Amino acid sequence: MKKLFMIAAAASLVATMASAQTTVETETTTGVAGATIRIEPEYRTKIKSYVTKHKIRPVETRERIVVGARVPTEVELEPVPSDWGPTVTKYRYVYSNNRVMLVDPATRTVVHEID
Numbered sequence: 001m002k003k004l005f006m007i008a009a010a011a012s013l014v015a016t017m018a019s020a021q022t023t024v025e026t027e028t029t030t031g032v033a034g035a036t037i038r039i040e041p042e043y044r045t046k047i048k049s050y051v052t053k054h055k056i057r058p059v060e061t062r063e064r065i066v067v068g069a070r071v072p073t074e075v076e077l078e079p080v081p082s083d084w085g086p087t088v089t090k091y092r093y094v095y096s097n098n099r100v101m102l103v104d105p106a107t108r109t110v111v112h113e114i115d
Helices: 002-027 039-053
Strands: 028-030 036-037 092-096 099-104 109-114
Touching: 002 099, 039 109
Parallel strands: none
Antiparallel strands: 028 036, 092 099, 099 109
8 A cells, every 4th residue: 555655656757747747848948047037939930930921130249148147238139019919028139049038228238038
């Protein structure tokens, strides 16, 4: 009986962890300083399509632009189109290394990367 209980508890734990992991990967991503930015899958698709459709040229800098880094002042930050979703309209973006980088315009810090 004790073995049966342990097996049931382990199976329940594994199922819970798998479910939580799926939710995190598809809906929520953590940016800089623990800030959570929710980008639904349909908006991710719109963002990727926008870059392709508008033939956005990538920004080239000496330093690689990554989450947590500050974007150099000579790099122009582009406004985020409203159809990218309500959670990202307060940010600006930079396209670099085949990724859209969301930037906090007040600090010029990259807060999220969309690959």
